[in-house]
Amino acid sequence: MAHHKSAKKRILQTAVKTERNRYYRTRIKNITKAVHEAVAAADKAAATAAFATANKQIHSLVSKGFIKKTTAARKVSRLHKMVNAIEAA
Template identity: 40%
Template sequence: MANTSSAKKAVRKMARKTVINKSRRSLVRSKLRSVEDAIASGDKEAAQTALKQAEPAMMRAVSNGVFHLNTGARKISRLNKRVKAIDA
């Protein structure tokens, strides 16, 4: 348990940020899952539409510090590659 007043405040701040980051992470995962589902169904139009919604959500999470920049870029790149490969 925190002993100093500054440590207690830090614990309170972390608790608030944890809730916010959890909701942001959940939103991004939902968007990525919709892209995965569209890819699995083989529907290129739906996959492209879902990817256009997932990419800004992922990059917003990156800018908010929920994900690392390289993680976001890697995930979007791999999904984009898989969406392009649907017709091939």
């Protein structure tokens, strides 16, 4: 256990940041899973709606500084490609 005041504070800060990061990581997984499920069901309307939500949520995480802009662009691009593939099939 920490003996210094600053070390105790650092432990508390780490716990808070860990919880916040876990929440955001889970959020990204869930919103992408919704798009994947809609694409698997070949439901264009549901996939488009899920993609719009995912796009907004992922870019909001960029503004919070949780993920980089290029990472968000890559994730959104891959999801968009999947949604567009429904029409082709």
